[in-house]
Amino acid sequence: MRIIPQKIYDLPGLQHQIRRWRLLSKTIAFTNGCFDILHQGHIASLSDAAREADFLIVGLNSDASTRRLKGPQRPINNEQARATVMASLLMVDAVILFEEDTPLNLITTVSPDVLVKGGDYTIDQIVGAKEVIAAGGRVVINPIVPGFSTTGLIDKICSL
Structure with a gap:
C-alpha cells in the first residue's frame, strides 16, 4: 500500500519526476478525466493509453471541477478516494489533481x-x-467501450 500514495503528485513533485523520466529518455503519455466510478470502459481506455508510452500520467478533475462539469450531485467519490483508486492501477504511473475545468x-x-x-x-x-502537436507530440483517440459510462451506472443504481 505504501507505493500507491507515492504515485499521487502535486505539480512540483510531478515536474521533478518528469525530469527524471526525460533524463532516462522515456516517453510520457497523458490522459485525463473525472473517473468518478471506475468501470470496464475506464480500464480499457487507461490500458490503451499506457501502451502509447513508457509512463502514463492521469490528470484527475478535482471535486470542484467535477461538480462544474457533471452537476451538483457529482462526484460520487471524493478526489482523494478517486486519486487513490487511480494510483492503485498498475498501468498508471502518476496521478495529479487539477482544479480547472480543462x-x-x-x-x-x-x-x-x-x-x-x-x-x-x-x-x-x-x-x-494543438499544443501537444506543436511541441512535436501526437494525439491518440481511443474508442469507447460501448455500454459503459459512469452516468449509466448511476442511473442503473438509482433505478433499483
Missing part, C-alpha cells in the same frame, strides 16, 4: 509525448491537442 495548463506544463483521449472526439475538439 487540463490545458497541466498539459502544457507536462508537455507529454502522447495525449490520449477516449471517446468520439476529433483532434480539434481535444483540449491541449
